[in-house]
Amino acid sequence: MNIGVIGSGHVGLVTGSCFSELGNKVICMDDDQQKIEKLKRGVMPFYEPGLEELVEKNVKAGRLSFTNNLKEAVENSLVLFIAVGTPSKESGEADLTAVERVATEIARTIQEYKVIVEKSTVPVETGLWIKRTIERNKPAGTEFDMVSNPEFLSEGNAISDFMNPDRIVLGFETVRAKKILFDLYAPFQVPIVETDIQSAELIKHASNSFLSMKISFINTIATLSEKVGADVVKIAEGVGLDRRIGKHFLNAGVGFGGSCFGKDLSAFIDIAQKAGVDFELLKEVKQINQDLRRQFVKKVKEAVWNLNEKTVGVLGLSFKPDTDDLRDAPAIDVIRSLQEEGALVKAYDPAAMANARHLLKNVTFCQDSYEVARGADCLVILTEWKEFKTLNLKRLKTLMSRPIIIDGRNLFDPDQMRKAHFRYVSIGRPPISERK
């Protein structure tokens, strides 16, 4: 099938590459000229494991190409995915400027039947607005159908998530569009949720809000555990083994970040508000997550007493492992707060250093974790990168001024840290002295 993907970011590029891998002919379009030039040279605009190889393979096979020209993508495609960004406005409302612009441009370009698929995460009824916009601007007599097909991939595991989803959600209005999308998704042997466009749009916001709620829930249990000397890791195990609840998204820590959860929570609260529903529950989920960053800085302060002129080594900057994405990463807020307290910050991340240099001021960026540890008054862990788990603790301790680790991701076993003679502070677990 001939496919065009408008917006070649984390979702668009993965969507395009994966569909080309399945034998379709895909054009990925973006209005960012630099991004497209890079892609044409085989350089990925962001870090995602396996993506470079997938792109290279499919470009070589003649199934995947890149363009800045929307007309080219539209003319050569039957199905057009809209995968542009939908960031938050100050108010929390989703900013649909890019979606509207793309819809208008598609309308001015189409000459024959197309299926326009909403892949971006959008407020309910955006599909209706896109449809109206295209109807108003397209040449008379040109037919098209709208489909909502939200994406559930998660960065760092995006290709596998896209290729092996738990389900595919398709919201459509006509049998013609349904048939085309079912053909496209035929290689995926997973349940397809068929529904109307509004329900498909709501499924995406409801899913992300539910996952955020699980994280804020377990983090509140972590705060309670700290007060009463319980162990949140064991509690999560005990709760998560109940199949009605499930063990995923029950890791206590410094909270969620990234381009989706915070933004989608705010957008969903705003959507509900506009529909006359006060979604207090989600406001609380958001607030709990925001408070975690402050609480974490307080923990660092308690561990070293006074932060002024102390050297704090930060391990992990990206909002999760296996990505270089720093959007709403807890590390950014935490580092800025530490600096406000007068701390001197050194930092290392296996993938996000280049992005971090643009965002953070007065941070000493290091080659590796050991360089961060050299002379540090404490280390803080903010991303659960696998390589941190296998650090040589003995070497780390020798390098540090004081052997203090404040672990925002519960990466280590407290007993292991005690044996390694660290003062180890983690999330929702009793201090070592109280452990049996």
Ligand code: NAD
């Ligand atoms: P992104 O910022 O990585 O990519 C968006 C791309 O759209 C950028 O490359 C940008 O240059 C391009 N763009 C913007 N305006 C354009 C225009 N007018 N014409 C052509 N291209 C344009 O964003 P993303 O992370 O890929 O997210 C895209 C959408 O998918 C969002 O709605 C997001 O909520 C949703 N989503 C993201 C994830 C994720 O993990 N990142 C997962 C599921 C859904």
